Amino acid sequence: MAANKPRAVVSGGAGFIGSHLCEALLARGVRVLALDNFITGSPENLRHLTPNPEFEFRQADVNHGVFIGGDVRYVLHFASPASPPQYDANPIHTLKVGTIGTMNMLGLARAKNATFLLASTSEVYGDPLVHPQPETYWGNVNPIGPRGCYDEAKRCAEAYAMAYRRSHKVDTRIIRIFNTHGPRMQVSDGRAIPNFMAQAIRGEPLTVYGEGSQTRSICYVSDLVRGVLAVLDKGDELPVNLGNPQEVTVLELAETIIRLAQSKSRIEHKALPVDDPKQRRSDITHARELLGWQLEIGL
Ligand code: UDP
Numbered sequence: 001m002a003a004n005k006p007r008a009v010v011s012g013g014a015g016f017i018g019s020h021l022c023e024a025l026l027a028r029g030v031r032v033l034a035l036d037n038f039i040t041g042s043p044e045n046l047r048h049l050t051p052n053p054e055f056e057f058r059q060a061d062v063n064h065g066v067f068i069g070g071d072v073r074y075v076l077h078f079a080s081p082a083s084p085p086q087y088d089a090n091p092i093h094t095l096k097v098g099t100i101g102t103m104n105m106l107g108l109a110r111a112k113n114a115t116f117l118l119a120s121t122s123e124v125y126g127d128p129l130v131h132p133q134p135e136t137y138w139g140n141v142n143p144i145g146p147r148g149c150y151d152e153a154k155r156c157a158e159a160y161a162m163a164y165r166r167s168h169k170v171d172t173r174i175i176r177i178f179n180t181h182g183p184r185m186q187v188s189d190g191r192a193i194p195n196f197m198a199q200a201i202r203g204e205p206l207t208v209y210g211e212g213s214q215t216r217s218i219c220y221v222s223d224l225v226r227g228v229l230a231v232l233d234k235g236d237e238l239p240v241n242l243g244n245p246q247e248v249t250v251l252e253l254a255e256t257i258i259r260l261a262q263s264k265s266r267i268e269h270k271a272l273p274v275d276d277p278k279q280r281r282s283d284i285t286h287a288r289e290l291l292g293w294q295l296e297i298g299l
Pocket residue numbers: 083084179190191192193195196207208209210214216250272273276277
């Protein structure tokens with residue numbers, strides 16, 4: 001392994017976005033150590049990278065401390081359950097990885113004098129009262145609702161990053177990831193896109209929660225990962241939204257997937273989950289101005 005190449009530590013490296021990020025880092029000549037405890041990630045997502053001598057994997061829970069020998073240039077914290085059913089099933093773990101896990105990863109960055117990047121989320125805006133959401137919006141989160149474990153953990157993670165920057169001069173970055181899709185999402189993770197795709201292909205009804213009038217803006221994973229790397233290179237202390245600046249209703253999304261899959265599935269309305277955000281669209285002015293980032297793929 002070439003010791004003169006920069007090295008990155010990626011928590012959640014076996015997850016959907018984490019695994020694409022590992023790939024992109026390797027492609028730009030960065031050595032990668034991926035960490036994952038497989039609560040929601042999968043070894044399958046990294047199998048194609050294991051023959052690469054620049055890639056290492058360690059099964060580890062970052063909540064228990066992160067001790068790594070050798071130099072580290074970048075620390076990227078992507079570990080967390082991220083779909084509503086998954087964090088609902090693991091609320092304490094979700095809180096821990098956003099708080100204690102973030103603190104441990106920041107401690108690693110501090111010890112190694114590395115740049116730290118936090119994968120935060122559009123969920124910090126909660127059920128937003130400002131639309132579309134710019135980074136300056138402080139959000140509308142219900143701390144005691146079922147999404148509180150994720151939303152508040154990520155808000156706390158952002159506060160941790162800022163505290164380490166202010167107190168320990170760690171070079172930090174924060175990205176806020178809006179809905180993203182692409183290969184390696186778990187079919188069973190419960191999010192709209194994998195649910196609808198699987199249902200359409202199987203000829204089952206597409207389960208639209210509520211009327212389906214709630215909106216999301218949905219980014220393709222390759223666009224997102226390009227944005228992550230741009231923030232790593234050119235970002236500053238301010239959070240950067242990364243997402244699609246165009247929104248669709250959930251009903252339109254279901255109808256589009258039925259059409260693209262040439263499926264005979266129908267739509268079945270189910271109860272809307274508690275605190276499901278009614279509208280969400282990323283304002284990406286900051287990313288465009290700071291990084292020159294925009295989508296190549298889109299929905
Ligand atoms: N949704 C839906 N049917 C499903 C799964 C999700 O109608 O089978 C809705 C969900 O209520 C939300 C939107 O799709 O309004 C996006 O949900 P997802 O779980 O993908 O992510 P979220 O943006 O809520 O974190």
